[in-house]
Amino acid sequence: MTDKTKSILLITPDSNISDLIGSALKTDGGLKIETQTETLAQMNGRAVKMMSDHDVILFQTSPNNMAEITAIEALTASRRPGTTLIALVDGNVSLSQVRALTHAGVDEVLPLPSTEEDLDGRVLKLARAAAVKPAENLSRGRIIAVTQARGGIGSTTVAVNLADQLVGTRGWGGRKSGRKVALVDLDLQFGTVGSFLDLPEQDSLLQLALDGVVPDANFLDQSMVKGPNGVSVMPAPSKFAPLDSLRPDQVAAILDTLCQSNDFVIVDLPRAIVNWIEPVIQRADELLVVTDMSVPAIRHCRRLIEFFTQDNPSLAIDIVVNHESRPLLQSRVHREAAKALERKLDLWLPHDARAATNAADRGKPLSLTAPRSPLGKAMGRLAQSVVNRQQEQARRQGSTKE
Ligand SMILES: Nc1ncnc2c1ncn2[C@@H]1O[C@H](COP(=O)(O)OP(=O)(O)OP(=O)(O)O)[C@@H](O)[C@H]1O
Ligand SMILES: [Mg+2]
Incomplete structure (x- = not known):
């Protein structure tokens, strides 16, 4: 500069x-x-x-x-x-x-x-x-926010495994990409990232909510817990915190600070729309909406897209279809959903209860429990698409950074 x-x-x-x-x-x-x-x-x-x-x-x-x-x-x-x-x-x-x-x-x-x-x-x-x-x-890190079209659809599974795949370990003895990745569980009241990764309880978000302080790099250094494979995680509080107890400037500071020291910051969003979601959406380089093909879920996706793009029209939003393998030929239902959402359906995660349950029960990402399972491989492709989008944007901006 x-x-x-x-x-x-x-x-x-x-x-x-x-x-x-x-x-x-x-x-x-x-x-x-x-x-x-x-x-x-x-x-x-x-x-x-x-x-x-x-x-x-x-x-x-x-x-x-x-x-x-x-x-x-x-x-x-x-x-x-x-x-x-x-x-x-x-x-x-x-x-x-x-x-x-x-x-x-x-x-x-x-x-x-x-x-x-x-x-x-x-x-x-x-x-x-x-x-x-x-x-x-x-040169700042890239923020990927993950939200859901309905409860229990798999957005935390996506956030956890996307963060893990971006670090880049390919199973046992695999090579690391050298990327630094942070994962923030902003599902303040019902967040499950900590249990998906079997992490010790960490109540920094609750402390922020109660004390009202704006976090700095020092605070965040002490607040992040190292997950398997080296992802830095800020879990949701283990105790109940009112949804509106966080402020937009606190959330903005968390993201801005983490962006300075990480290549990717993955944010698991709550289902409720609260005022501190706005700074996440303003900063997000990509928003992933996890859905299935049911009519209510697609309708809710559409509403979410309209809501989030109202003030952020150029926000990059991608749809992740969970519980369904990529079809060879898209059916009428797929085509109608793609039309309603004004997006191609490119990201698919198969229904794979065995791999998903085993990973969740063992508190580990899929790359460590079932890297060759259909869901494990699909998570790798999802992470690759996120990296491709970053490279495409960097090329457009004439930057040499990946
Ligand atoms: N592709 C899949 N195949 C089979 N099971 C899956 C798949 N994706 C997620 N699951 C399982 O579905 C359950 C809900 O997943 P998850 O907690 O990620 O959903 P969520 O959208 O974050 O839910 P919540 O609304 O509670 O935040 C978990 O038991 C998870 O293991
Ligand atoms: Mg969740």
């Missing part, structure tokens, strides 16, 4: 928007803002030339317009490492339009602010963070 003044190029045909964002960002002395009052497509290639002088390109766009998509692709094709592209879109865009933008290479898609209050939110924070800390953003 250099100490030169960081620069934002703001492109919008709407002078109200440019005034709103321009004047808000100008209050930050460390930032330089250049504004173009036209669309990206109207700039007709000039944006590509101007891009090399800026750290963040913040532009208003319409994903319906092919000329805009082409202009975005031209930008992403020639951007240098560390340049962040943030699209501002009308709040009514569909999920598939947001996906078209991220597919074209946009890093973040945010709703267009209409009032000064909207501006206090993500647009400004993101533009400032991206401009001031590009190098740090690229």
Whole structure:
């Protein structure tokens, strides 16, 4: 990271928007803002030339317009490492339009602010963070949040074994990947990560909830328990804690601190939607929703996706279908589910009661109890897909980090 003044190029045909964002960002002395009052497509290639002088390109766009998509692709094709592209879109865009933008290479898609209050939110924070800390953003660990479409569907099984597979031990005597992985059980009241890994009780989360302190690196160092294979785990409290006893800034601090010293931070989310989930979703690089193919579960998945993308439209959400092997040909039910969720169904975990029960009973991950079982192998493929997504994103950002 250099100490030169960081620069934002703001492109919008709407002078109200440019005034709103321009004047808000100008209050930050460390930032330089250049504004173009036209669309990206109207700039007709000039944006590509101007891009090399800026750290963040913040532009208003319409994903319906092919000329805009082409202009975005031209930008992403020639951007240098560390340049962040943030699209501002009308709040009514569909999920598939947001996906078209991220597919074209946009890093973040945010709703267009209409009032000064909207501006206090993500647009400004993101533009400032991206401009001031590009190098740090690229090197921080990746946050993968795991949630469920219904109780008992297998989200903790996924979180535990994903963390384990990312460390990379391949069974007895296997090689390690060298990745550092943290696993945080935020299922505050009903969390079972500790028993899945047979860990000693650790009540740091309860202490945070009761004392109200914001945790630092020192606190977290002492709070994490080493699980099998070297995953650092923060288990849920062993005693009852009210759901609203944690605060969003405490959860944000846990994740930000763990990201600095780990390559991956896996978060097992509670089923209830509480206010401290927002900082997890804001920071998540990927959200895995574990489901089966039942109609109520798919409906709930759809509701979760709509809820989480409302304020975070570019959040990468992947569906994990549990208790079902990948079909050779997808049935009508699969196709309808994929359509309802506006996503391909790529991640499948077979029903494998023997391996799942044995691992849970022995308090160990599948890589240590049944690495060659159908479920053990499928967990390896799931972890590989998470690594592939990271590499794809790193390539898009021109980073050399895995
Ligand atoms: N693919 C699978 N095949 C067979 N059993 C499974 C599979 N995945 C999970 N299980 C079993 O299902 C049970 C519930 O799994 P898990 O605790 O991971 O679900 P959850 O979604 O986290 O539940 P909760 O709502 O309690 O948080 C466990 O006994 C687990 O071993
Ligand atoms: Mg669970």
